[in-house]
Every structure is written in structure tokens, then in C-alpha cells.
Amino acid sequence: MIPSLEQLSARLADLAGAMPATATSGPAPVPPRSPVQPADFAAKGYHLDVTVAPGAVDSAAGILDQHGFALDTITGVDWIAQNEMEVIYDYFHAASPLRIVIRTRVPRDHPELPTISAVFPGANWHEREAHDFFGLRFLGHPDLSPFLLPEDATYHPLRKDFSA
């Protein structure tokens, strides 16, 4: 069952609509936009750009899982100017060329969001890595001990205020 772009946008739009729009404190970096945005693959490298609330990443993962998507990677971006942490989930599909990006923003001093490792066991490692590098706390994750960093590491090197 290869999903069509329209079906997916509709389902993900439902999800994003059900949640309150991301509350941004400080200057908004981009003008407000629709949470589900089709993207030009040739220019961006993905087809659908979905912004959801932090609490909805696991439901989004569930929807994509039902449609046969696989998790590509999880990563963070530290938007220190906005005092926010962006978390980006990339998904790909093995039977169709569809690429989907799910993104959410969490406050920088309180970076917590649910884990999706129950849906995608492969997310376990990606979340541990994101925890290592950004200090993102994935609630419900089985083990967030340092992964790629030394086992006694307490720092998060990809935060923009980190200096060695």
C-alpha cells in the first residue's frame, strides 16, 4: 500500500490541526504558515514538510508507520536566537520515492518530547544520539545514557553555546 501525497497530507493535517499551533516566544523566524507544506523535491530533497506540536511526534510516527514508512534519522537544530530547539524526523518509504519531514520545536531550557522508539525501535539509537548532542530528553526512552560521547559526558556539543 503505497500512500499518495494527498492522503498523507490530509491525515497529517488532521493531526497538526488537532494540536495547538507551536507557541513561539521571542521573534518569530518565519511568518506563520500552514503546518503541512508540500515541498519541491528538486529544490529541497523532500516532498512534505509537516510541523507538529512536540507532543504529537509519536502520533505522527504512528501514522507514517501505518503507511509503511521507515525512519531515516532524527536530529536537532539549536535555534539559540529564538531560545528554541528544533527536532526533525526524516522518513523515507522503501516502495515509493516519498520523503517526509516532521518537525517540532521545544523550548531550549526544557527540551522534552515523547519518544517514538515504541513505534520505530530504530529510533532508540537516533534519540540517544540526539540526547547526546543536544540534551533533548525523550520521555519514555528506555536508556538515554551517553552513546557516542564518553560514558561520563555531561555536555551537549551541538548546542550553539557549547565550546570545547
Added chain:
Amino acid sequence: MTAPPDIARPTKPQETFVLNVGPQHPAAHGVLRIKMTMDGEFVTRAEPILGYIHRMHEKMGENRTWAQFLPNTGRIDYLSALHYNHAFVGVVERALRIEVPPRAEFIRVITSELNRISSHLVWWSAFLIDLGGMTPLLYAFDDREKLLDLLEGVTGSRLTYCYFRFGGLCNDIDDSFIAGARAFVAQMRPRLKLYRDLVTDNIILRKRLEGIGPISAEMCRKYGATGPVLRGSGVAYDVRRAEPYSVYPELAFEIPTYPAGDSMARYLVHMAEMEQSLRIIAQALDKLPAGPVMGKVPRVLRLPPGDYCFAVEAARGRFMVRVVSDNKDIPYRVKLRTPSFSNLSLYEEASRGMILPDVLALLGSLDLVIPDIDR
């Protein structure tokens, strides 16, 4: 061979012991450490422990210009440096909409495929070493040496290539390279036959790999495994076809798949891919157009704000670069999605209840490069 049910039962902690395979162990190529909880010779849990060769390439990316990060890409997966080059120049070209001349694209494909063969040859020989066969290593390295000579002639280095540039290549290939590549294709085919006679058809190898470490297509999906691992589970997923880049759409090749999902299937995928790569090289050499190898590129690279992805089919699977730009000449964020990382993440689940030699055969069949996992 997996454990019979009475052995696979949950054992009491005092009946098991912990065996550290790595970070210095002959089967851990590089510095991978696997903490194995063993019940006799059966592995009840195999937990990979990473980070021994972590270099924080992603932080380096935030500290240097787009062009300065390019040499780093060749050092993430040292066996398929050109594919990683390709992904990074690809993402910048995509963001800036740089036109790459066709000749450059063809040369990129030719050199990338040569690189893929050399990577597979290293995998093949190292895998055979894991299985206790020494001689194939030397035969494979003999062939690989010819490849490295070819690539050294055009790129200047033998392993950590940095040959692609934003908008093209740093220099053109010459006739001796073309002749050498043609000669290589011609002489590699009989060598693959030799490999088949010596190793692939060998009953010892078949007994060793058939049915060992089955990985289902569903497990691959859940863990995001790609490349030969996914194709060995019967899924015809190849970034070269799924998200076509460069001139791959113009070239005819097949995506070899084997549905069994065991180590033998992954092995056969690798061997078939070498043949397909030879086919691609032969076609690309025939179609190679004349012209420049460098397109028009702005003098100072500044990517428009936003995020961009570019995925390539590296020798081990899907490699994706995701960059975030804030309109400066250095990236705001570089994320490297490496295939070995995802491929290894299913190891703990896939290896449960197998005996030690099989666990190591499974590890070898996943085709891992440790710096690629740790970055």
C-alpha cells in the same frame, strides 16, 4: 543456527557471563565493541557499544565553510568516500541550483561505481577473514589495487578521496583513465567468476551463511536499514532509483534482491552489485560526453536560508546529508545520516539466541564501517 527453545529461555543471571568482543578483537573491524551476554556459546544479548572513534564531524561542519567541510565527507566512511563527496556537493548544488555539466556527472558516476566495487571488495575480503578464509583477501586486494591505482591517477589519493567539487570536479579524466577503466571492467568479470568458484559456491561457506541471522523486510523498515541489508531481505530499494540523482536514470542497471534475508542473501547481493556496477561503468564510459567538467559556481557560497536534503546510495546503503543554512558562508547545521548506523541498530534484535560464530557472521554480513557509525 539459532538456539533450540530450551536454550533460548530467559536464563538466570548467574548462569550467564559477559564476553566483550572489541574494541580490540579480530572480528571487530576497527573499534566496535559488542558486549555479549552469553549462555554457554549462545548469545542471549549482544549490545553494541559505540563511540570509540567518534570525531564529531557534525560540529566540525558548523565551524568551517561549505567548501572546507568537503574533505571531511571522505573520512566518514573511508571505503566509499566518493559517494559521501557526492552527497555533500549534491546538497549544495541543490540549494544553489547549480548546473553540473553532463561530462562531470558521468565521471562522477564512473568513479563512484569504481569506488563501490572497491568498497565491496574490502567488505568481501574482510567478511571472509571473519569466516576464517584468508586467501580471498589477497585476491580481492589484488583487484582492488588496480582500482586504487586508477582512482589515484585521477583524484590524487588512494582512499579518502576529495574529488568532487560544487558544480563539477576538481579535474578532468584523461584517456589513460578511460582505457584503464575499460580494461578493469574486462578483467574484473572473469575475476568475479573466480570468486564464485572459490568462495560463493563453496559448501562450507554456504553451510555457514544459509539461514544465519535472518532479517525480515519489516525489521529493516522498523530500524531504517538500507543498502545490501534491505535488498538481502527482498526489498528493491536503491536510492539511485528511488530518488534519482546524477545521470543514473540514463543508465540501465538492475537492483539485485534476494528474498531470504539471511547472511547468504546479503552476501549474494554484494556480489551481484559488483556485476551491476561493472555494467554501469561500461555504459557510462560509452556514453561519456565531451565538454567542461566544472559548471558556473558563485565565488562565495551562501546557501539561502532553509534546510536541504540530499541522499545517495553509498556502498553500505542510504547516506543522506541534511544541512540547515542561515544564509552565512558556514553551515548552521550539518546532519549526516549514515547507513552503517541504522544497519547496526537492528543487530541486538537480530542476533538474539544465536551462537558466537553465527553472531559474528551476521555482524560481518551487515557490512559495517566503524567510523561511519561513530562519525
Added chain:
Amino acid sequence: MSILTTEPVRLLLSLVCIMAFVGLNAAYLVLAERKGAGRFQRRPGPNEAGYGGWLQPVADVAKLLSKQLIVPPGTDSLLFRLAPLMVLSPAMMCLAVVPFSETLVARNINVGLLMVFSFGSIGVMAIMLSGWASRNKFAIISAARVVSQNVAYEIPMLLVVITLLMMTGTMDLNQIVRQQAGGFWHWNFFKVGANPLMPVTFVIFFICMLAETNRAPFDMAEAESELVAGAFTEYAGMGFGVFFMAEYANIVLGCSLATVLFFGGWQSPFGLWPGLLWFLLKLYALIFTVIWVRWTFPRTQFYGLLNLSWKILIPISLFTLLLSSAMLKIFHS
């Protein structure tokens, strides 16, 4: 001359000769193995020490002797030191009954074959002891493997030997060689008249010999990509060197036995000029095959190895045994 033939002197002399033979063979077989491996892999092998690498064994031994003998803390030091001695002595003992030529045999006893097999089993125990005494997880796994492997391969080997014994009717090795006199078609290997499956029995014997000597593709004890160096992981210097020597001593013994039992020992293939030269030629041809096999195949999987023995070799050897006895009954009674 009279002193030389007295029993104690003769004993001492034969002991010294055997030790020298084993020592030299071990040293130069290592070189042959490395050179051979080199040629199989299209490289020259060791070629720096001495002319073309001929002094390499001397350099190796000097290196091993100059190294510290480390007994790791926590090991059973008595067993740890005893194991290397125990592994080498049985192979030397067994060579005492092997007839190198009609007269060149240290101890010509009439149950030579029995002695070889009974002493041969001690080597297993030595490796098990070394694994046990080392207090190393890899070594323990290796020890367990060696025992089950050797038990599994002892059975088809003995079945094959019984098949042969029914034909020869004697356990005296020299007598067995004498029976194969006159042209290569008289060798046991080619005696298809007595048992059409004779070449198959030889193949089984050869496979079992490889397994008993822990040679690739059956080198479960070392299995360097799994168990580092298995039972020998903790040994350093000459302690390790002795295990290495024992491996080659066992190969020499195994190949000598194969020569005696299947290829007519010191008999010449044309029925003329029997002697030591023929024995050595056949012996080294077999040893070359052993090296050739090692550098061709990957290692078997442990359960595959046991399956090979219990599911393939033992049924076939039982069948040959039955066939042999049936043919003996029909044609020779």
C-alpha cells in the same frame, strides 16, 4: 657398533632423532606453510631473513625464546605450565612406532596402530587443560569446543581404521606397509577389489585427521576471528611456540599414518627401490595438501562441523565397514 645397538643407547638415540625430526619439521613446516600460503595468495611469503627467507624459522625461534613467559595472575599455574608439555609429548611418542623405512623405526611393536590412537587422545586433554587453566572466557569456550570436536571425529576415524584392519589383519605398521609391496596398485588406497569405497575411506580419514589436528577448516580451537587465539590466548613466548610446534608435529604424525595406511609407506610406486625417500615424498605431498586445504577454505561453523561428523562421516564409514566385511566374507573366506 656394539654400544650403539644396546637397548638404552638405541632408545636414547631414537628419542633424540625423533625430537630433532619433530623440531626441524615444526620449524621448517612453519616456513613452508607461510611460503605456501604466500604462493597460494600470489605473494612471495617471508623472504627477508637469510637467502629467500631460509633463516626465518631461526629468527622466529630466537624471538619466541627471548620473550618473557607470562603466567597471568589467577591462572592455575601448574596446569598452565604443564599443558604445553603435555601437548607435544604424545605426538613424539607416536612417531616412535612409525616405520620411516623397513629398518628405520624406533620401536617396532606389533600393536603400533593402537598405541598411536591411544596416545593421540592425550593431545586433546592438553588443549582442554590449557583452556581451563588460562582463566579466560575465550579459552574456556575453545576448550569446550576442542573436546566435543575431538570426540566427534575420533569415531569415524576409528571406524575407517577398523575397515582397514579387517583387510590387513595386523596392527603392526611395518607389516601393513609390507603387505602393500609391489607397484602403486597394491596400495590400500587403490585396493578397490577388497572394498570399492577405499578412496572414500581415505577422504574420511583425511578429513578426520584435519579435525583431530585442529587444522583449518576445522580450527575451532583457535578460530582467531571469534576466539582471538582460543585456548592459547594467554600463552606468551615459547609456551605459545610449543603449541605451535605440537600442531605441526601432529600434522607430521597424521600424514605419516595416512602414508603408511593408504599409500604404502616406504614402498615405491613401481615396486622397485623401496626406502626412506619414498616415505618422505609421500609424507610431504600429503602435508602440502594439508597446507593447500587450509589456504583454500573458510572455517566451518561449529555445529556444521559436528553435523558433518555425526550425519555424514559416521554413516558413510559405517557403510564402508559393512561393505568391507561383507566383501571379505564373500570373496576371501
Added chain:
Amino acid sequence: MKASILEVPRGFWSLLVGMRVTLTQFFKPVVTVPYPRKTLPIPARYRGHIELTVDPATGRPLCTACKLCERACPSDCILVDGVKLEGEKKKSVTEYKLDFTKCSLCGACVEVCPCDAIRFSKDYNLASTSKADYNFDLVERLKAGRKQP
């Protein structure tokens, strides 16, 4: 049952095929090069450490100490200094330090150089027990006449 019985001779045959392969290789000549006694030609594009090139007319380095290479280097391993000599339009190099321990031979410096004043050398026999030996002073190296045609 039939298949597993047939597997025995087939498997044995596959072993013989493998042994035939290694035996044919056994009688072929060796392919390795005995390295210190014999070396292979180095390709023209080989990337050794960088070196300064000289102007054939004046015999002095072409480098004008513009420091583009210093800025292009991803590993900060180049340090250039120069003075403006009297009666000349361009500066000339007085100091060119290369910290070879950090260099990754990416070639960014060579590509960025506007006057082809640096190039890759073919020098690969570099070994030392001291890290300090790899702080190359390329001007000194040029004067010492290492590998200049």
C-alpha cells in the same frame, strides 16, 4: 532426504573446484612489489605535502603571500608571511609554515592559489619519531632543494 544425500557429493565437488582455483594461482607469478627494493611510479596527480614553486625567470618563489591559502585551509595548518621588496609590485614570501600533522591533503590551498605558487610534492617517504619534524618551513625546504626539478 534425496536432496540432502545429493548435497554430499555436490558439496565435495565444490571443495575440489575451490582447490583447483588456489592451485592454479599457486603456479602463477607473485603480484606484490618488494617495496623498499622496488617502487612503483607515482601518478602525476599524487598528493604529497605541498611545496612552493619557483619562477624559472628569477629563481625565486612565485608566492606573493596573499594568504588565500591560509584562509582556505580547513585545518588551519598554513601560516604565510611576506614583505614587499622595493621596486616590486607584489609581495614576496618570507615565511611559509606548514603544520603537516594537521594537513589532510585536501588540496584547497592548491586550488585557491591565484598564481600557481604551490603544488603537491611527490614526497611520501616521511617518517620521524618527533612531531616537530612535521612543522615544515616550505621556504627553507625550497632553499634546501628538496625535490625541485
